[in-house]
Amino acid sequence: MSGKKNILVSVVGPTAVGKTSMAIEIAKTFQTEIVSADSRQFYQEMEIGTAKPDAAELAAAPHHFINSHSIKEYYSVGQFEQDAIRLLDQLFQKHQVVVMVGGSGLFFKAIWEGFDEMPSIDLRLRDQLNEEFKQHGLEPLLEELKVKDDKYYHEVDRHNHQRVIRALEVIRTTDQPFSSFRKGHQTKDRGFENVKIGLELERPDLFDRINRRMDLMIEQGLFEEAERLMPYKDHNALQTVGYSEIFGFLDGEYDKEEAIRLLKRNSRRYAKRQMTWFKKDEEICWMQPNDLQQAIQLVQNQLNA
Structure with a gap:
């Protein structure tokens, strides 16, 4: 008789599409727990602007990695990979199915495939690079990246200053190209199978949801929350x-x-950048946010396969 099959159900998609509701309904159906892979919901101090599950949603199914860290801490994708895999090992002792939900593509990649190990960085260097960005803009940093790592320069989203700064941290620390640390598709062996569910809406509908969500956040006190966080505005977690x-x-x-x-x-x-990222993954099965029965059937089929 074969051993127990473990299934990680990942619910992905753009902001405001309805991932939290879908994840909770799947978790309730399979009487299991939810792991957040949203890189902003980790942080206790960022409440309104991260659209965390509310009290009723948190009570509907056990959640992990919500309010688990402070913005004063540095928490990398690599650290998340280690912590989340350790947690998943524990959860699969109790459950055959576990749900992971969020919109941060890199964090899902870390769990699905494993993340390239990067050298440790002196946080003073990150502060220095952020100061250079603040004083002179992105252009000089892009020029440095082009000279020192032309390969990654042509791969990176050159509008995303955090990715550019991350690469330059590694380059300045090691005197090696950032691309030399990126192993590509050496997927790590995991003790589970993946079911990847992507949620999408027609663009006008999604944009309407985003606008309405932003209005609600402002009503709930987003500007006041940001004002409280002003002393930490240069921290990585708040560059968002x-x-x-x-x-x-x-x-x-x-x-x-x-x-x-x-x-x-x-x-x-x-939201458009999130969709571009996830659409590259051919294993993701795309559906509408209200297609709960289709999602449940996908998981059931994998369990029965």
Whole structure:
């Protein structure tokens, strides 16, 4: 008789598409637990702007990696991989199915395939690079990356300053190209099988949801939350859509109306980037947020296979 089959059900997709609701319904169906792979929901201090599950949703199924860290801590993808795999090993002792949900593609990749091991970085170097970005913009950093690692320069999202800074941290620390540490598709052996469920909506519907969610966050006190977090605005966790736009307003760069326009625009752009990332994965089965029975059938089919 073969051993027990473990299934990790990943629910992915763009912001505001309805991932949390789908994940909870799947977890309730299979009487299991949920692992968050949302890189912003880890942080206790970032409550409103990260659209964390509310009290009723958290009570509906056990959740992990929600409010698990402080923005004062540095928490990398590599650390998440180690912690989450350790947790999954424990959860699969109790459950045949575990649900993972979020919109952070790199964090899913770390669990599905394993993440390339990177050298440890002096946090003072990160602060220095962030200061250079603040003073001179992204262009000089891109020029440095092009000279020192042309291969990664042509692969990276050159609008994402965090990715550029991350690469330069490694380059300046090791005097080696960042691309030399990226092993590519050497997938690690995992003790589970994957069922990957992607949620999508027609673009006008998704953008309408994003705009409405942003209005609700503002109503709930997003600007006040960002103001409380101003002392930490240079921390990596807060270099993100939903906060950086408000920091610009609080710094006097533009008025509140412009901050709200930027919040909505940048959230829509972020959703498009998320879809671009996940659409590259041919193993993801795409469906509408209300296709719960289809999702449950997918998991059941994998269990019976």
